[in-house]
Amino acid sequence: MHYQPIIGLEVHVQLQTQTKIFCGCSTAFNPDQPNVQTCPVCLGLPGALPVLNGTALRLAIKTAMALNCQIAKFTKWDRKQYFYPDLPKGYQISQYDLPFSFDGQVELITNAETGESRPIRIIRAHLEEDAGKNVHDETGRGRDSMVDLNRAGTPLVEIVSHPDLRSAAEARQMLEELHALLTYLEVSDCNMQEGSLRCDANVNLHITKDDGTVVATPIVEIKNLNSFRFTEQAVEYEIARQWKAFQETGKTIKDAPKSTRGFDPDRGVTTIMREKEEAADYRYFPDPDLVPVTVTDEQLAAIRSEMCEAPAVMRKRFQSEYQLSAYDASVIIDQGRLLAEYFEATAKLCGDGKQAANWVTQDVLRVMKERKETIANFPLRPEVLGSLIARVTQKQLTIKSAREVFADLLTAEEDQTPAPSMAQIDEIVAAKGLAIVQDDGAMETAIAAVIDKNPKAVADFQAGKQAAVGALIGQVMKQLKGADAQAVREKILTKLSGG
Amino acid sequence: MSLCDLSAGTLWRKLQSGEVTAVAATTDYLNAITQFDGQVAAFLHVDRDTALAQATNLDAKRSRGEPVGLMAGLPVAIKDVLCIKGEPTTCGSKMLQNFRPPYDAHVIEKLRAADAVLLGHTNMDEFAMGSSSENSAYQVTHNPWDLSRTPGGSSSGSAAAVAARMAPVSLGSDTGGSIRQPAGLCGIVGMKPTYGRVSRYGLIAYASSLDQVGPFSTDVTAAAALLEAIAGHDPRDSTSVNQPVPSYTSTLDQPLQGLKIGVAKEFFAEGLDAEIEQAVRTAIDVYRGLGADVREVSLPHSKYSIATYYLIAPSEASSNLSRYDGVHYGHRTESATSLNEMYAASRGEAFGPEVKRRIMLGTYALSSGYYDQYYVKALRVRRLIREDFDKAFADVDIIAGPVTPTAAFKIGEKSDNPLGMYLADVYTISANLAGIPGISVPCGFTPAGLPIGLQLLAAPFQEERLLRAARMYERETDWVTRKPALA
């Protein structure tokens, strides 16, 4: 007997608009000042009416295009009805039978080393309003819950995937892929601490019995997962729990309805929220306060022209265009669009993608981490870093010297001097004499002088002590800071061998 | 003589010319309210001080030589379904007993901008559900022509206030006839504009796809002025239509040449009182006498309009009224400890029986398994009803008929029979389903002295034609001059 986990995600993404989906209140994250971003519309006051935010629609379409979805030519708004204190109208304005987009897919990298991927199908993506936030009494004394409607009416895209994911790790990767995609497009900041990206995971197991028959365990929806790690942990736990439950009870999907569980990150377990509730009856019907939306091919083309390259496409292109490994391409892409653009600009300027990738993934990322800086604030612009790397590839500087220059440029920046420039590279190289000495005459002279001054070392070498040559090289290098150690070594060896 | 004795249009013109001051008009109407509202019970809340202050400001503005708005200080009573900032706005419901909106409805903003004087809020059937005011949580309004009878509803107070000359004009809302029916039963002019002509922003929703705000007046002229003041596009209402508003008042007195009037045979079928039919047919003869071409039209699906309406309106209402859950505003029970108990008890305590009935009906019609059978089916029939009108208006300019099958009934007469009450909306409902404009104008009295209304309907956005046709008739008759005798 063995099992296969079957996982689908419902992901909610907050769109990056200034104002809410149906009113002019701000969407800024502001939990410390409850109920200051509300108006008659998002409070659901009697008589108030919704009007659709055009930017929310445009960003939603952009999102759907990135998910390779079909965009509906005609879409409409429906009311999903249920009672909850964070839902001021008693219904959520959402989309039911005619969502604005459907039938998409996302390429999920299943092997980071090889870059191998598999399509995860998207059933639909629809636009809806967010609810407010209920703040519960944590003391357990049953005190009143508190309702903050600042978030009520924030535009959300709900992305529903097919149950195409096969492990907890894949569920996490899918969420990471969506995070990368949506932040690249700048449709959402995907800030998970602030709830801008959150997901529900539907999990069950297909169990192949020893006689070859396959049965499915009851489906569980794990609600409101708000971090990559929790998503993976919750799904992992749920897979194990269902496997154990099946072995103990033998219950299949035919014996139990879908149930809802929550994830407790402190204990690392999922716990039952609702089971066998009276079958939810949301009484969806078209919202008479809102009118349908139609989009033309021209409008879609205009939106498509604003789209930037998707990270998955960029990842592949970086591999072919700059000869990066799948791993390096992913490291860069996963840092976000700005870093990828930084890398690409640097690579173009220095003409060596592989070197640029090494510098960006090692040196730049290390400094960013140390300084807790984003790439947007990183003091070395791509033209400066590109120029520095170019000197290495053109054998004007050694890697070691270039690192020294890199560090000095950053130190100079810390001393409040203007942003590091290419001119500064020249200054540092000159001041420290780092330039690779290409002049054979100077090298010959230096070598001759060192040999003269070190008869003992020369004698040792000629007596068979190979290591003695190291001391000679060291002394030459001390004189000629920018010299190529390999070239010096060869010349000394030639000379000592009587050449 | 009190200024209340003038017809509303005459008073409005005198206010416009400055012959009468806003303070004088407002004072006389406030006095009339003091004198008569004890018997009629039209008002829920009278803003005496505010009204006088508005009138004083307007007169001062005029005396400074500044231009004054279209309403020129004309006092207006407001159905309690429209939000007025800071003023109690209850929608006739215990649910909103303590509710004071933090904003003005669009039409209230428009009225303020047009220099109207707001008298206060008038009684209505709870959440505009009803035809008699008996569903108000607060009081029953009496028909000024016979205090034992209903003024109709749901805009009961707005109609009765105008009929009793306690306001020259007022605003109501019409979802299935709630302006035209009480106008007919009270012997005044009442108009439902085309859906989308007047913004619904700040109109507390009953059935969103049917609701429309409109004017009551003692005559057509002031009704036209009031409509002109409140109509127009509002970007806060997605269903508000962006089309210019004609100056109804400036063309009103031009008779329509070659007017083609349709008479729908379905509106003169079984159930129509003979005395009503008589008065309406006589009114149509007046148009004939004015040279109108009167022809028969057919609205074959109108017999399905009540069934259609009583699925669509309660469905929308069940959803619109979900917001009254005792959390963010409105009544909350004292007794409940859990959230679900709190919801159910708050709603159970604060909604009256008719509201509960319609919430139940609408919830059922939208529930899984019944949605297609009831709600969607009704939406399909709705289109057939609209197409009937489209065909008819390809042939005629106006459709004329009765407003109600009977004159005002006794208070209490139908209160045990909700379906019987629904059936009385037979002539008014189809205009809401189709979204077309309609007007009720007085066209006579029963032998018992109860008013009778003539209903005129037109194609979408033909308010100007409708008002001119109504005015043509009004000029030929003297019904406008008749007033109820209140002591």
Place this chain on the structure above:
Amino acid sequence: MVSDGANNTMAFPRETVLKVASLARLQLTPEEVDLFATQLGATLDYVARLDELDVSNVEPMVHAIELTNVLRDDVLVPSLPRHDAVANAPKTDGKYFLVPAILES
């Protein structure tokens, strides 16, 4: 005109009344449950006349006037001061709307 449906009623089962009332979060007295069973039955009986029509090829008409693409610009409009936002709340601490504890298991 049609016959008055009140004297020809198909009762609506009590348990259906209770189920619908629970969906609508509407507490009903036992008298109301009985009353609505009768009255809703009569009304549904009456609306059954729509079954006379074959409307399978007719598009549902949701709006009275057919408009599309009514959009607003993504421009901030001042919100209400918090005081006004919570002013009508049956229970508030001046900052939040307060409700009986929501039990999250």
